[in-house]
Amino acid sequence: MSASNIPPQEPFNESDQENEVNVVGIHESILREREEPKDGYEPIPLWLIAVFFALIFWAGIYLAMNSGGFQKDVFNPEMVAWAGGGSAVAAAPPDPKVIGKRLYTQNCVVCHQTTGLGVAGQFPPLVGSEWVVGGDWVGDNHLVKILLHGLQGAVQVKGATYNNAMPPWQQLKDDQIAAILTYIRSEWGNAASPITPEYVKSVRDAAVGRTEPWSQKELKAIPAEAAGASAQPPATPAAPPANPAA
């Protein structure tokens, strides 16, 4: 095999006029043959339609998973619309007992159990407890005080003695404590009146600055009070301030 079949190539020479091709002329004719651009719509590419629907589908799933069922109280789960305070828009105000149950499950179940029966010898029962539904000397004020500041030392519950410590819950809001107490007073066969946030507030305000948990001995010295009584408007309206000018 030799390179003899390949014709010898002439070296390119700029000055070689014979070989010159009129490039500009060729392009001019091509441009002339081209169709004129015209008005109208190109069909949307299929892949773009597919992407579009995939996005809508994803958005639907995203919304369904993250919208919290479109409940109006989703971002304020502890919202309690108390009777009288509810707005006209609210179809059914959230039941304090439902909120109370949720808060009880979050905060109290570990010790007092879902059954409200507690753990023998360690955590006293709430079912039928005189502290919860009221007893000889135990009033609603004592119950709210225990919740706000805790309880320690020897206590008698349904005839049994416990000597342990109950943590304070003053970090909870008035309506949250009211909801928990309303729940434990009406659950498991307990049937005591609801506790209002206003009552919790009045007990909280009366013990401002207290950090110590209560003891049974200390509480016994405080006269029993019924939440219902103070929730009513005072029987005797506050005397008008003495007018020195009179």
Ligand code: HEC
């Ligand atoms: C860490 C465990 C613990 C948690 C959590 C707890 N408690 Fe208690 N609770 C106790 C103990 C212990 C006592 C008894 C204290 C003592 O022996 O002095 C008690 C006593 C009580 C009493 C008075 C006695 C009785 O049984 O009726 C009530 C009412 C009560 N707790 C309600 C609650 C509520 C409502 C919550 C939730 C907000 C709660 N507790 C959370 C441990 C707990």
